[in-house]
Amino acid sequence: MSTLNLTLKIWRQAGPEAEGKIETRKAQNIPIEASFLEMLDIVNQQIIETGGDPIHFDHDCREGICGMCSLTINGVPHSKEVGTTTCQVHMRKFNDGDTIFIEPFRANAFPVLKDLVTDRTAFDRIIASGGYIDVRTGSAPDANSVPIPKEQADWAFDAATCIGCGACVASCKNSSAMLFVSAKAAHLNSLPQGQPEKDKRVLSMVRQMDAEGFGNCTNQYECEAACPKLISADNIAKLNRDFAIASVKEAVAMV
Amino acid sequence: MSINANIPEGPMADKWTNHKMNSKLINPANKRKFNIIVVGSGLAGASAAATLSELGYKVKCFCYQDSPRRAHSIAAQGGINAAKNYQNDGDSVQRLFYDTVKGGDFRSREANVRRLAEVSVNIIDQATAQGVPFAREYGGLLANRSFGGAQVSRTFYARGQTGQQLLIGAYQALEKEIQKGGVEMYTRTEMLDLVVVDGHAKGIVVRDMRTGKVSSYAADTVLLATGGYGNVFYLSTNAMGCNASAAVKAWKRGAYFANPCYTQIHPTCIPVSGEYQSKLTLMSESLRNDGRIWAPKSPDDAAAIRAGKKQASDIPEEDRDYYLERKYPAFGNLAPRDISSRAAKEACDEGRGVAKTGLGVYLDFRDAIDRLGEDAIRARYGNLFQMYEKIAGENPYKQPMMIYPAVHYTMGGLWVDYNLMSNLPGLHVLGEANFSDHGANRLGASALMQGLADGYFVIPTTVANYLATQKPGSVTTDHPEFAKVEKEVTDTIDKLMNVRGTRSVDYFHREMGLLTWDVCGMDRRKEGLEEGIAKIKELRAAFWDDVRIPGAANGINMELEKAMRVADFLEFAELLYIDALNREESCGGHFRGEYQFTSESPEVIAGKTQAGEALRDDENFCYVAAWEFTGVGEEPTLHKEELEYEDIKLAIRSYA
Numbered sequence: 024m025s026t027l028n029l030t031l032k033i034w035r036q037a038g039p040e041a042e043g044k045i046e047t048r049k050a051q052n053i054p055i056e057a058s059f060l061e062m063l064d065i066v067n068q069q070i071i072e073t074g075g076d077p078i079h080f081d082h083d084c085r086e087g088i089c090g091m092c093s094l095t096i097n098g099v100p101h102s103k104e105v106g107t108t109t110c111q112v113h114m115r116k117f118n119d120g121d122t123i124f125i126e127p128f129r130a131n132a133f134p135v136l137k138d139l140v141t142d143r144t145a146f147d148r149i150i151a152s153g154g155y156i157d158v159r160t161g162s163a164p165d166a167n168s169v170p171i172p173k174e175q176a177d178w179a180f181d182a183a184t185c186i187g188c189g190a191c192v193a194s195c196k197n198s199s200a201m202l203f204v205s206a207k208a209a210h211l212n213s214l215p216q217g218q219p220e221k222d223k224r225v226l227s228m229v230r231q232m233d234a235e236g237f238g239n240c241t242n243q244y245e246c247e248a249a250c251p252k253l254i255s256a257d258n259i260a261k262l263n264r265d266f267a268i269a270s271v272k273e274a275v276a277m278v
Numbered sequence: 279m280s281i282n283a284n285i286p287e288g289p290m291a292d293k294w295t296n297h298k299m300n301s302k303l304i305n306p307a308n309k310r311k312f313n314i315i316v317v318g319s320g321l322a323g324a325s326a327a328a329t330l331s332e333l334g335y336k337v338k339c340f341c342y343q344d345s346p347r348r349a350h351s352i353a354a355q356g357g358i359n360a361a362k363n364y365q366n367d368g369d370s371v372q373r374l375f376y377d378t379v380k381g382g383d384f385r386s387r388e389a390n391v392r393r394l395a396e397v398s399v400n401i402i403d404q405a406t407a408q409g410v411p412f413a414r415e416y417g418g419l420l421a422n423r424s425f426g427g428a429q430v431s432r433t434f435y436a437r438g439q440t441g442q443q444l445l446i447g448a449y450q451a452l453e454k455e456i457q458k459g460g461v462e463m464y465t466r467t468e469m470l471d472l473v474v475v476d477g478h479a480k481g482i483v484v485r486d487m488r489t490g491k492v493s494s495y496a497a498d499t500v501l502l503a504t505g506g507y508g509n510v511f512y513l514s515t516n517a518m519g520c521n522a523s524a525a526v527k528a529w530k531r532g533a534y535f536a537n538p539c540y541t542q543i544h545p546t547c548i549p550v551s552g553e554y555q556s557k558l559t560l561m562s563e564s565l566r567n568d569g570r571i572w573a574p575k576s577p578d579d580a581a582a583i584r585a586g587k588k589q590a591s592d593i594p595e596e597d598r599d600y601y602l603e604r605k606y607p608a609f610g611n612l613a614p615r616d617i618s619s620r621a622a623k624e625a626c627d628e629g630r631g632v633a634k635t636g637l638g639v640y641l642d643f644r645d646a647i648d649r650l651g652e653d654a655i656r657a658r659y660g661n662l663f664q665m666y667e668k669i670a671g672e673n674p675y676k677q678p679m680m681i682y683p684a685v686h687y688t689m690g691g692l693w694v695d696y697n698l699m700s701n702l703p704g705l706h707v708l709g710e711a712n713f714s715d716h717g718a719n720r721l722g723a724s725a726l727m728q729g730l731a732d733g734y735f736v737i738p739t740t741v742a743n744y745l746a747t748q749k750p751g752s753v754t755t756d757h758p759e760f761a762k763v764e765k766e767v768t769d770t771i772d773k774l775m776n777v778r779g780t781r782s783v784d785y786f787h788r789e790m791g792l793l794t795w796d797v798c799g800m801d802r803r804k805e806g807l808e809e810g811i812a813k814i815k816e817l818r819a820a821f822w823d824d825v826r827i828p829g830a831a832n833g834i835n836m837e838l839e840k841a842m843r844v845a846d847f848l849e850f851a852e853l854l855y856i857d858a859l860n861r862e863e864s865c866g867g868h869f870r871g872e873y874q875f876t877s878e879s880p881e882v883i884a885g886k887t888q889a890g891e892a893l894r895d896d897e898n899f900c901y902v903a904a905w906e907f908t909g910v911g912e913e914p915t916l917h918k919e920e921l922e923y924e925d926i927k928l929a930i931r932s933y934a
């Protein structure tokens with residue numbers, strides 16, 4: 024089995040109020056088949072053995088679907104690999120002797136809790152503000168009563184694959200959450216079921232996003248490049264249009 | 279305590295309708311006075327919390343992740359069953375009911391399964407209305423695929439991300455209710471114990487995982503929807519945080535634990551590659567719609583492949599053994615999971631495994647790609663193929679996938695009656711955490727169905743039967759029992775922090791996993807289980823003697839979180855082995871090597887089944903084993919719920 028010896032430059036921060044700093048560590052004998060998080064597991068076992076405090080990072084499914092893992096790897100959220108979450112990055116993509124920088128997802132709206140762990144609950148509050156279709160359990164009509172053209176369903180699906188990880192925010196120099204918000208808007212607004220609440224949804228979600236302290240989108244589209252689910256920035260343009268229309272309707276008191 | 283399943287009277291097909299009619303109602307003004315705690319925000323927890331809040335109850339919902347959207351349900355890939363019969367291929371509620379009972383090897387409670395099949399159709403309607411983007415045909419109607427153990431196409435799916443899309447639907451419904459004020463959500467908050475007041479579950483003690491603060495919440499009833507215990511095996515397809523702590527704590531407070539030995543090994547996972555490995559990755563069962571499973575006929579070919587001297591494509595057609603198609607011609611590659619897993623093990627035990635470790639067989643798409651083209655296969659399974667390539671480093675469009683069975687799901691769980699209430703009054707259990715619907719083996723695409731059935735449609739009706747007997751708000755956290763349990767929890771935390779030993783939590787978790795896989799994996803035997811029981815006691819003692827937890831208990835401490843879960847698993851593992859030892863028969867996922875058909879069995883000679891298949895003992899074991907806790911390391915007390923089959927005839931489970 025081939026192995027790697029690496030130098031890690033890792034962000035360490037004891038708590039939300041503590042000052043953080045970059046710590047340098049050796050990671051030795053890392054099997055190339057290991058995942059990036061398994062590499063950190065190995066390092067953590069060594070830290071524990073020598074009486075230190077292990078590196079804290081969020082993770083759960085380790086399959087690229089729950090959105091819990093984060094990490095900015097060599098300056099890029101989820102690493103420079105396209106369409107990949109941190110938990111799916113494997114060490115075979117690195118070379119022996121590499122130095123790797125590992126930092127949290129940085130944004131004012133995502134405060135650091137410890138080391139690489141951040142608080143991303145702002146995303147939940149954005150969804151709560153309107154990212155849903157209000158349908159009481161038990162009141163739904165037969166699922167096949169409204170046929171939806173496959174193309175339209177596929178488009179909604181592409182937007183719905185967002186895992187709520189926040190890499191889009193971390194990659195944006197303004198810390199804008201537009202890709203995340205526009206993905207949810209596109210998912211629900213493009214389906215017939217989502218029409219009745221469309222205007223309200225767009226207005227509430229955008230306003231909640233602003234209230235949470237996310238920055239403005241200046242159309243740089245770093246987000247699209249960092250997104251592990253390849254959510255398209257076209258959704259942002261669509262959201263801007265929908266928001267403009269909804270605002271006008273609101274101004275003339277139609278919403 | 280009594281063990282009465284409270285199955286409604288009347289013919290099987292009318293039981294649920296009758297029960298709904300006869301269930302207590304609580305008027306809207308009174309609903310607002312009742313507090314309900316829901317622990318868990320997966321499909322079962324999120325759907326229950328949202329629906330109960332819609333009905334007017336006041337709900338508090340807890341999860342250990344940073345957001346309810348991250349519950350392990352998110353990882354389900356393949357699909358969800360429903361008896362819609364949209365394909366007009368002869369499906370019906372009765373057929374789904376029958377397939378599920380048979381799939382469970384006749385060890386589930388008929389009435390529950392019948393209800394599950396009935397409400398399955400409502401789930402699809404509900405999810406579609408929420409905007410869940412199920413796969414569609416060009417005509418705009420919903421599409422279906424087939425899953426193991428069924429000869430009809432009744433599985434609804436959303437590419438390979440069905441769990442994600444269903445969970446996001448339930449999560450959005452939950453967030454909607456949070457916004458409306460009906461649900462208070464507590465994220466990064468772990469339940470560490472259950473509080474029982476005068477014999478009723480009335481609250482929980484939790485730890486805020488950000489600050490380490492331990493505190494209590496009281497309610498009129500507590501719902502656990504905390505998922506399965508697959509991580510007792512350390513390596514499984516479950517998320518890293520999945521744990522049995524809530525269920526184990528409830529067990530220790532008096533709730534019976536049912537059928538823990540029914541664990542599911544999934545036949546198609548990416549094989550283990552090294553010791554550093556933290557989890558295993560599932561390759562969805564849906565792949566078996568188009569992939570063919572095989573191993574070389576000759577051990578020599580297999581050895582050459584393992585040594586890197588041959589590739590799959592070097593093995594000519596006549597030297598390949600498509601063993602599922604050979605042994606189970608009627609179901610072929612879609613034979614149920616327990617049967618497919620054992621068949622893979624058998625091939626590898628014969629020296630025909632193809633992975634470097636010897637533990638792996640092929641899942642081959644060559645024929646499907648020839649027939650349909652690479653694009654069609656990409657459209658169906660693109661994300662799974664991509665996931666495989668990332669992990670295995672090989673292109674599955676060119677070389678067949680290598681797969682091996684891995685722990686995936688747990689059919690056992692806390693015992694519940696027809697109302698989903700435990701023998702411990704006031705405690706309700708939903709989703710994978712309960713034991714009720716899948717018997718000894720779960721069919722693919724039925725867990726999502728069960729979780730959502732429990733949360734959206736069953737508990738909102740049945741919880742009233744308990745609540746109507748209670749005065750709302752009668753117990754608060756001022757009751758001395760809360761302070762007492764809180765103290766027990768903080769004492770345990772202090773004790774763990776003060777062991778200051780030399781070995782990490784992961785060390786103990788891995789050891790426990792290896793032992794469990796060894797003695798209680800795909801082939802269990804008496805001696806092994808007895809040895810396992812002795813060894814797990816030793817390992818538990820070593821843990822409390824020598825575990826090392828760095829850092830402090832206040833603030834985020836992920837080693838402490840893991841340690842508390844592993845401590846509970848170490849107690850649970852013993853119960854698991856005891857149950858497996860007690861059940862002297864083979865059924866579904868529980869295969870006891872001593873109990874299998876042989877070439878001399880009359881049923882084999884009569885051609886009804888084959889040598890090596892599971893040998894059930896309906897005479898002596900047609901019951902649910904519900905275990906009562908009597909003390910750590912003490913023999914638990916067995917209570918039996920006899921299973922009576924009114925509608926479906928007990929039969930040899932044959933897929934030939």
Ligand SMILES: Cc1cc2nc3c(=O)[nH]c(=O)nc-3n(C[C@H](O)[C@H](O)[C@H](O)COP(=O)(O)OP(=O)(O)OC[C@H]3O[C@@H](n4cnc5c(N)ncnc54)[C@H](O)[C@@H]3O)c2cc1C
Nearest residue numbers: 318319320321322342351356357469505709710723725726
């Ligand atoms: C990889 C994979 C693929 C699968 N694919 C399919 C499929 O295609 N079809 C299918 O039908 N089934 C599938 N399954 C099974 C199915 O996903 C699960 O059985 C089901 O989602 C479980 O849902 P649940 O709501 O019961 O629990 P979970 O989704 O596991 O949720 C548990 C919840 O409890 C919380 N929790 C747990 N303990 C505590 C505690 N102590 N304190 C606070 N909160 C706690 C967690 O935070 C979480 O919110 C799959 C499973 C896996 C592992």
Ligand code: SF4
Nearest residue numbers: 185186188189191250
């Ligand atoms: S849009 Fe992409 S980067 Fe942003 S939260 Fe969703 S999945 Fe993550």
Ligand code: FES
Nearest residue numbers: 085088090092110
């Ligand atoms: S850990 Fe779930 S997406 Fe990475």
